[in-house]
Amino acid sequence: MNLKNKLALNTRRSFLKTLTSGVMSLAALSAAALKPALAARLLLSPLFKPKPAPDFALENLDGDIVKISDFRGKVVIVNFWATWCPPCRFEIPSMQRAWNIVSKEGIVMLAIHVGGNPDRVMQFAADFDVDFPVLMDQKSDVIKQWPVRGLPTTVIVDPKGSMVLQAIGSREWDDKALLDQIRALNR
Structure with missing residues (x-):
């Protein structure tokens, strides 16, 4: 290989190293920039105007009636699914992991x-080892009274009984920042 070809090869290698390094740096910067947006x-989200939570009386999987008004004075996470x-x-x-933390x-x-079949819900709860209260809104009466636009919400x-925060779509409920946001309502 002559000197001219060696120089061309070295120039090409140098260019590829620089290009690869630049692409990797751009990817790292993009990931860093997106992290706060994804975390947020x-x-x-705060509800635009907090309103009193509509009361309900629903059966849990054991057949007992549960009312949200029974929990006045406490923070209540109400998940529609x-x-x-x-x-x-x-x-x-x-x-479930969040419940293991916040229930204490x-x-x-x-x-x-x-909606849905209670037997299917019971099987689902058993399959996923769910031990937090699961209530049945079989006729979808309760969901119509709450600010629900999709599932999950x-x-x-x-503690005063007002709806103050919401999440539309799934979350990692055991995330520390999210749990701290909920805990702040207890202060």
């Missing part, structure tokens, strides 16, 4: 299943 998307909803299924394990802090979690009710 995972937090809860369905077994046929893939994002709902995705977030259930993180909800006096925070209540109510998962309201919309979660509404956080403050």
